Amino acid sequence: AGSIPATKVEITVSCRNLLDKDMFSKSDPLCVMYTQGMENKQWREFGRTEVIDNTLNPDFVRKFIVDYFFEEKQNLRFDLYDVDSKSPDLSKHDFLGQAFCTLGEIVGSPGSRLEKPLTIGAFSLNSRTGKPMPAVSNGSGLWMESLRTTGLEASGGVPGKKCGTIILSAEELSNCRDVATMQFCANKLDKKDFFGKSDPFLVFYRSNEDGTFTICHKTEVMKNTLNPVWQTFSIPVRALCNGDYDRTIKVEVYDWDRDGSHDFIGEFTTSYRELARGQSQFNIYEVVNP
Structure with missing residues (x-):
């Protein structure tokens, strides 16, 4: 068998x-x-x-x-x-x-x-x-x-x-079967391109116990804007935080470059518990370049 x-x-x-x-x-x-x-x-x-x-x-x-x-x-x-x-x-x-x-x-x-x-x-x-x-x-x-x-x-x-x-x-993997649907937008991102505006995209990571991070999602690139509105996306909660609502989620913001050398704009951290509160003052984040 x-x-x-x-x-x-x-x-x-x-x-x-x-x-x-x-x-x-x-x-x-x-x-x-x-x-x-x-x-x-x-x-x-x-x-x-x-x-x-x-x-x-x-x-x-x-x-x-x-x-x-x-x-x-x-x-x-x-x-x-x-x-x-x-x-x-x-x-x-x-x-x-x-x-x-x-x-x-x-x-x-x-x-x-x-x-x-x-x-x-x-x-x-x-x-x-x-x-x-x-x-x-x-x-x-x-x-x-x-x-x-x-x-x-x-x-x-x-x-x-x-x-x-x-x-x-x-x-x-945990037994969590939930799916999260979310949408992000940004205002007044740092301008990284000499000519024109940035081409921003987001990369999501979940934290690990040893302090490292594991990539779990990448958005599409929004061309030539410092105020991007990314498309809504759905992701299994298992992929985002493996069912642990308080696990740190790090989001990095990059300016896309054709040659692959994407410029780091900044980052912020959150958790699924925070994100699940939806549109509110809790879900406005300062993008910082540490």
Whole structure:
């Protein structure tokens, strides 16, 4: 009958110092997560994050929510790509490296936060194209292709080459099923652009017990305004504060730049309890640049 999952865990992915594959700008990274079958050991794609333009240090908003079985070893694989087109076919994009771990390793790390080096592995490249092999192997868990030097050259890497770091954070999800719908606007934001006004957007984070923050939402960019009114959005309360109404929520305000070097305008903190009071004097915040 199979095991009964003990709990649901949300995995957040960030990377630092990714390989830069783009000639004139920075990479546009995407992370793909694979899980390994218990019986047949085949890797299957579990999901993909969003693509973030022009950054070597992405903090992905889209999470992976996985069932956690305490008594089983759940092998995970994370592949990073530099996305060059709208194609869903991964072989059309540049491979930036990968990391392997178990779900238990992430959950069991201090603060449930695991850092691993990304590498271009010795056995997972297709010798003809220099791309990583597809997720399904020959069934015995061995890679079919032998590695020729041409494949290594094509990948721009030596096997085992370091390609930056992946940071994996896990949090057990509460049973909270509520959804929050909210809208933000701002007045007289700091002007960051030399010509014209700023292009502001908001990034939401929830606090962790160890003092770090986990990204949980990003608004759209409002072009050329210091008095933006962002679109209404809905977010599961689980994503915003995991059901803890008093957990600190930090909101950062940025001025969007095409090259990915968004300027920090300022920030404020709140909590779901405060936000839930709705439109009132409680929900007017001073945006400060500390």
